[in-house]
Amino acid sequence: MSDTAYAVGAVTVVAVTTMAVGAFGLRRASRTSDFYVASRAVSPRWNAAAIGGEYLSAASFLGIAGLVLAYGYDVLWYPVGYTAGYLVLLAVVAAPLRRSGAYTLPDFAEIRLRSPAVRRAASLLVVLIGWLYLVPQLQGASLTLRTQTGAPHWLGGFVVCCVVVTAVAGGGMRSITFAQAFQFWLKFTALLVPAVVVLSVWHQRHDSIGDGYPTAQRATTVTTASETKIRVQTAEMLQVSGQLDGRDVDARVSLAAGEHRLGAHTRVALREGDVVPVITSLPDQRNGDWLRPLGSGKDHPLYASLSLILAICLGTMGLPHVLVRFYTNPDGRDARRTTLFVIVLLSSFYLLPTVFGALGRRYVPDLLLTGDTDATVLLLPERMLGGLPGSLLGALVTAGAFAAFLSTASGLTVSVAGVLSQDVVGRGRDAKRAHRIRAFRFSSIVAVGVPYALSLPSARLGLAAVVGLAFAVAASSFCPLLVLGIWWRRLTDVGALAGLITGGVLATAAVLVTVIGGARDGWIGALLEQPAAWAVPLAFGVMVLASVLTPGRVHPDVARVMVRLHAPESLDLALARSAEAAQQPAPVPAPRTTPVRAEVVDRSSR
């Protein structure tokens, strides 16, 4: 009971703090541009922490450790990809994108190609990717609250929705910038402290993971939430109360090796040393394989690894909530420096989930039976320490997890709501300011409401895996648009549209088949589950081919746009400035931040 109290307390503190910071920002947010991009006056370090805060989602905080527990070495590619994605973003798009002066991806499409059709396609994709990314955040929140307090499964997501709408509709992005930076450090601490503690406990115990099947480290009782198919690796005697293979049982029964069916709310008591049966949706490999490369138990693991790396590396630049943050940098150079800081912060953070996942294999293997491996981070400290220290650390990781859901969800909500209010709800940029702000607030409710509804019937695929699918869609649609738009003059609106549609539709179809139909076996399953390796080259190819076939549609002003994208601001080119003024797609032209700008000019024109 006291554990529940700690967890509820932790969630309350995080939620109230987020809303309070939002309310504080409300008083300061006076212009429409404040709502969207914090007037572009945030220093690289703050901005980097804010990006990190926004980026480290449920997938990073809970999902990676859960995947490591279940699949082992191969999923270490997730955190590496999440970090390497920023390296690609830094090298390829960071500075030009900031210099384009666009607020959102659709804005970029319009500035570069001057095509309302491409803009609409981009808006649609932003909403799609945003929702795909929001669903696992809300599911993660529900899982966390259920695991830590026994709350009903809809509550966690609902709490997140309420807090996010309050904070976002209230303060817009300026407040979010400070809240995000704060939440990065909260998340980092919330994983670092327990990680250090559990590692030192592990060292004192001289424990090891071993090469055999995962076994219960101490007596544990597991209760299934719904009907569960499990695989028993070696024949063994287990205490089962409830339904087993369609019969009611309440005794120690002997389970033959092979598949069995447990009814809903069935309790399985594991004693120390019992081999843990594994839900059939997860692999049941021995620890010896689990530790090795390509031992994840999936079909075609090398293809899956490579395609995943590609999706994450190229998809990062197409995430709507990440890109909007880059506009808060004063100039292109700061955008690059910010990205470097982001990579440093992420590199430190991503050392930690692996620790939880690896130790989880030893101390919370019973999660393999229910398939709730995403709860690894939440349960490990309590399981290893017990008593008051365990409860306190459990509360700390709960707080961190909620920070993760809130920050990512609010960032995505700002982006999706921004697009919805500008391109769907709002009546273009001529509408009155008050009307636009009202449209933005209304859109923010829609932006979280829809994914909340989608998150309720939970077809569970693992938080990090669903997020990986969002990356795949972003990589096969926005990545070609950004890369070709920035570096290739001959991109045309027809080409961009064809590429966006090809990549977006194919990747989305593959994703939907996987999410709705579940994972399949063989090459078809591998190709559908990791579509990036074929969808990205295809989208690039179509975009290039269609552009080459329509040379007449290259915009006559492309040279001017190129100057604006690539010329350093310190040159203070009249051309770049006039291009920006002429094309400002934002509802209210954002004021250039004069102090920072003056300093840049100073330094270069000694």
Add this chain to the structure above:
Amino acid sequence: MTGKPPVRRVRVTHQRTEAVTRLPVRPPIREIDEQTRLGEVYMTSLVRSQRRLAIVVCALTTLLTGGIALLGALSPRFSHTRVLGMDAPWLVLGVLVYPALIGLAAYAVRHAERNEHDFTHLVHRR
């Protein structure tokens, strides 16, 4: 020290009037602003150097990640080596890869800024 004779002084003179030498020199920055062919050549040179840097950084990233993936897939010895009490693959992909990524990022930032700095000098020259 050799016994060479000291270098002879040469007097350099300049007629202190600008009227003669003042050809109509236009700073390159104006070529860009006015969108002349020359200005376009300047811009193309900047874009090309930045694009080359982007390609190099992406290639190095591919080499790093792809190399680790192939090493894990093809070398059983790598998979069974233990270093500092950790399995070598976990040490590489869980820890060591991150400093390498930071190094690449720092390289990218430094060189991109240098390219821009060089370009700024080029176009401010008279």
